[in-house]
Amino acid sequence: MDVLDLARTQFAVTGSLHFLFVVLTLGLAPLIAIMHTRYAVTGKPVHERATRFWGQIYVINYALGILTGLVMEFQFGMNWSGLSHYAGDIFGAPLAIETLGAFFLESTFLGLWIFGWHRLPRWLHVACIWVVTLTAYASAFWIMVANSFLQNPAGAVERDGHLVLTDFGALLTNPTLTMALPHVLGAGLWTGGFVVMGASAYQLFRRTAEREFFTSSLRTGVITSLVGSLLAVGFGYAQFGVIAAVQPDKFNGGGLAGLGLGLMIMIGQLIQLLILFVLAPTVYWLPRWRWTHPVLMAITPLPFVAAILGWLARESGRQPWMVNGKLTVADAMSPGLTSGMVTVSLVAFAGVLALLAVIDYVLIARTVRRGPAAVTLGADAPADPTERAHALSH
Structure with a gap:
C-alpha cells in the first residue's frame, strides 16, 4: 500500500476500535442513571446493587475508552495537518468544545460519582450520574457536529485558501447531523441493552x-434493546433521503461502503425482528428458559459489529473527499509522510488499541463472572456510622 492507503487504514482501524468503547458508554450511562434514581426513590438495596454492578462495568469501559480516544487525537496532528490548515477553524471548534466542556465535565462528575458513595447526599450523588449521562450525550453531539461537517460542509465558505464559518446555526442543524445523531444514540442503547x-x-x-x-x-x-433498535433502525432509514440530497453517489460505487451498509442493514433488521417478535413478547418468561441463554450470549456482539460497519460505510462512502466536495483525502494528508513512518505508527497505534480492547473485555468479563457480590464500586463505606447515616438521609 502507498502512504495514503496506509494512513487511511490507520485511521479506520483506530477509529473502529475506539468506537467500540464509545457505543457501549452511550448505552450504559442512561441505564445506570435510571437505576440509581430508582434506588434514591425507593431505598431498595436491589437497585443499589444493580447501580453498583453495572456502574463498575461502565467505569471500566470509560477509563479504557479515554486512552483509545487519546490515540485518535494524535492522528489528526500527525497524518492530517492539511485538514487542520484548510478547515481547522470550523472542524476544530466542535472538538474543542467537546474536550473542554463535555469531556472534562463528564470526567469530573464521574469521579464525584465514583468516590461519592456513602459520602455525598443522596440526591446530589444521583445528580452526578445524570450529569455524566448528559455530558456523554453532549460529547456525542459535538463529535457528530464535527463529523457531519465533513459529510456536508454546511454554513461555510472558502476564503484565502481555507474554510470560514458563516452560519453557526447551519452547522448545528446540518441535515447529516440531525438524522445521524439519534441513529448513533439508538445504536448505543441497543449495544448497552x-x-x-x-x-x-x-x-x-x-x-x-x-x-x-x-x-x-x-x-x-x-x-x-427494543428502544435502541427502534431508534437506530428508524433513523438509519431516515438518513437515506439526506444522503441522496448531499452525497448522491455515496453507495452507488459499491466497495467497502456498499458492503458495510448492506451487512449493517441485514444485522439491524434481523435483530430488530428478533426483539420485536421473539424477545419482547417473551420478556417475562425469557429468564426461565435456560435453553435460550446461550443464544442470547452468542448474539451479544452483533450490535458492536453493526456499529463498526455503519461507521465504515459512513466514512468510506465519502471518498475521495475528506471534506465533501471541498478537500480531498490526499490533500488533507500531512506533507513529508513516508510509508515507513505511517507503517510504524499504524502497528504501534493498532497494537495499543487492540491491547486496550482485550483488557476491557477481560475486566468486564471478570466482573460479570464474579457477580454483584464482588463489586468494589461503592463498597468503601465511611467508618463513622453517623456520617453514613447522614449521607443516606439527604
Whole structure:
C-alpha cells in the first residue's frame, strides 16, 4: 500500500476500535442513571446493587475508552495537518468544545460519582450520574457536529485558501447531523441493552445464586434493546433521503461502503425482528428458559459489529473527499509522510488499541463472572456510622 492507503487504514482501524468503547458508554450511562434514581426513590438495596454492578462495568469501559480516544487525537496532528490548515477553524471548534466542556465535565462528575458513595447526599450523588449521562450525550453531539461537517460542509465558505464559518446555526442543524445523531444514540442503547442481556443470560445459564438480580437485569436489557433498535433502525432509514440530497453517489460505487451498509442493514433488521417478535413478547418468561441463554450470549456482539460497519460505510462512502466536495483525502494528508513512518505508527497505534480492547473485555468479563457480590464500586463505606447515616438521609 502507498502512504495514503496506509494512513487511511490507520485511521479506520483506530477509529473502529475506539468506537467500540464509545457505543457501549452511550448505552450504559442512561441505564445506570435510571437505576440509581430508582434506588434514591425507593431505598431498595436491589437497585443499589444493580447501580453498583453495572456502574463498575461502565467505569471500566470509560477509563479504557479515554486512552483509545487519546490515540485518535494524535492522528489528526500527525497524518492530517492539511485538514487542520484548510478547515481547522470550523472542524476544530466542535472538538474543542467537546474536550473542554463535555469531556472534562463528564470526567469530573464521574469521579464525584465514583468516590461519592456513602459520602455525598443522596440526591446530589444521583445528580452526578445524570450529569455524566448528559455530558456523554453532549460529547456525542459535538463529535457528530464535527463529523457531519465533513459529510456536508454546511454554513461555510472558502476564503484565502481555507474554510470560514458563516452560519453557526447551519452547522448545528446540518441535515447529516440531525438524522445521524439519534441513529448513533439508538445504536448505543441497543449495544448497552445487549451487553446487559448477554451478561445476565450468562449468569442465569450458570444457575447463579443471584437469580432475582439477573432476571431483572435481563428484562431491562431486552427493553433497552427494543428502544435502541427502534431508534437506530428508524433513523438509519431516515438518513437515506439526506444522503441522496448531499452525497448522491455515496453507495452507488459499491466497495467497502456498499458492503458495510448492506451487512449493517441485514444485522439491524434481523435483530430488530428478533426483539420485536421473539424477545419482547417473551420478556417475562425469557429468564426461565435456560435453553435460550446461550443464544442470547452468542448474539451479544452483533450490535458492536453493526456499529463498526455503519461507521465504515459512513466514512468510506465519502471518498475521495475528506471534506465533501471541498478537500480531498490526499490533500488533507500531512506533507513529508513516508510509508515507513505511517507503517510504524499504524502497528504501534493498532497494537495499543487492540491491547486496550482485550483488557476491557477481560475486566468486564471478570466482573460479570464474579457477580454483584464482588463489586468494589461503592463498597468503601465511611467508618463513622453517623456520617453514613447522614449521607443516606439527604
